[in-house]
Amino acid sequence: MAENSRLNRIKRSQRKTKARARLIRKNLKQRFSGWTFKATPMLTSDERQSLMESYTELLKNMVEIDSQTLNIEGVNKVQKLLAKYLTEIGFSCEWFSNPETESGDFLKAELKGQSSEFITIVAHGDTVLSPFGKTPFEFFENDHKVRGSGVIDNKGGLIVALGGLDLFLARHKPYYSIRFVSSPNEEMGSVGFLENLRACAEDSAFALGFEPSLEDGSIVESRRGNRWYNITIQGKEAHAGRSKGHHVNAAHEFAKKISLLHKLNDYKKNIAVNIGAVQGGRDRHNITCGEVHAKLDVRFASFRDREAVHKSIEKIFDKKYVKSVDGLEHADTSYEIVDDCPPFSCSKKSKNFVRKYTKIIGQIEANKCLSVKAGGAGDVNYMSKKGVVVLDGLGPKGGQMHTENEFIYLPSLVTRAEAFASFLEYVNK
Numbered sequence: 001m002a003e004n005s006r007l008n009r010i011k012r013s014q015r016k017t018k019a020r021a022r023l024i025r026k027n028l029k030q031r032f033s034g035w036t037f038k039a040t041p042m043l044t045s046d047e048r049q050s051l052m053e054s055y056t057e058l059l060k061n062m063v064e065i066d067s068q069t070l071n072i073e074g075v076n077k078v079q080k081l082l083a084k085y086l087t088e089i090g091f092s093c094e095w096f097s098n099p100e101t102e103s104g105d106f107l108k109a110e111l112k113g114q115s116s117e118f119i120t121i122v123a124h125g126d127t128v129l130s131p132f133g134k135t136p137f138e139f140f141e142n143d144h145k146v147r148g149s150g151v152i153d154n155k156g157g158l159i160v161a162l163g164g165l166d167l168f169l170a171r172h173k174p175y176y177s178i179r180f181v182s183s184p185n186e187e188m189g190s191v192g193f194l195e196n197l198r199a200c201a202e203d204s205a206f207a208l209g210f211e212p213s214l215e216d217g218s219i220v221e222s223r224r225g226n227r228w229y230n231i232t233i234q235g236k237e238a239h240a241g242r243s244k245g246h247h248v249n250a251a252h253e254f255a256k257k258i259s260l261l262h263k264l265n266d267y268k269k270n271i272a273v274n275i276g277a278v279q280g281g282r283d284r285h286n287i288t289c290g291e292v293h294a295k296l297d298v299r300f301a302s303f304r305d306r307e308a309v310h311k312s313i314e315k316i317f318d319k320k321y322v323k324s325v326d327g328l329e330h331a332d333t334s335y336e337i338v339d340d341c342p343p344f345s346c347s348k349k350s351k352n353f354v355r356k357y358t359k360i361i362g363q364i365e366a367n368k369c370l371s372v373k374a375g376g377a378g379d380v381n382y383m384s385k386k387g388v389v390v391l392d393g394l395g396p397k398g399g400q401m402h403t404e405n406e407f408i409y410l411p412s413l414v415t416r417a418e419a420f421a422s423f424l425e426y427v428n429k
């Protein structure tokens, strides 16, 4: 009941809110024409309240659409809604269908600035879970929080990015061109669109990811990369009882190699080397293992570490330990790299921007904001390249993403949008 009346209240005020938001934008335009960045909060508390209401309404519309990654129709609906808002603020949209697997469409929207270099915004329209039953958008804690699938990951992120762009473009002509890319299948690795993401790095000065911030509000200054290896060790099988040592046991060769791979783990350097799966032999006791297949996951914080670990791994693969008794035959190891996600590390250049961004958030929210190194990779990693400033976690505050308790702290929709607008203003000079 309380839920219904709350929703009705929001609905009733919706029209009023939209008109108010328009007025605010108009006022902002006048108030801030010729305004330069002073790192001071730019909205009054009334304006924030009014924007929060309209952002919440937009978020609710998005969260009620089931855009679980495999629900292609739903994902495309969210992508189209995003495209509609981007078009309204001056962007031109381009669509890409998936060349590798079934998924929704990839959206690339651009707005020309004075420079041919881009600020690229990275987000996604899909979610891990479908909307939660009868209450897909459930208010709690005095209406300050909402529980729902994708409220922070990544629908709240879409609203923060849109809101920030809207606030910024209301007052400024952009120096950098601005690009907004939204993946339809980020939660399944954006398979089929990695080249689209990589291509964006070519002409970008900034790559800004709108994944949610951490629960305490920290933004992400670096993410480790990962490289996945499929390993095959080819030995020679034989009857265990009859062989006089002319066989070559692939499992024994693998055991030797695993113990060496394990030694490459270096937690101080943030390097992790882990076998995730192993298969081999014929599921029989009396046939020596002729072939082993394994999946290896390697994580690293910098390009330099990636190359160093790769060299060590190749060395381990190349060396042959197990031989037939006559010494003529040995086990061969081959590998294939099946996923290669670069790390984005915090360069000297990006450190300055990280500091600026956290400072702006700190001022707007009147609370110290930090930056952290995150373990997992994201879409923004694929835009990591020398010279590109990469930041992530610029979306809203909340927690429990990918679970049925995913929630958003609603005021952060506005404060993070405002921070994004201020940051754009800062780099626009």
Ligand SMILES: [Zn+2]
Pocket: 124, 153, 154, 186, 211, 212
């Ligand atoms: Zn996400």
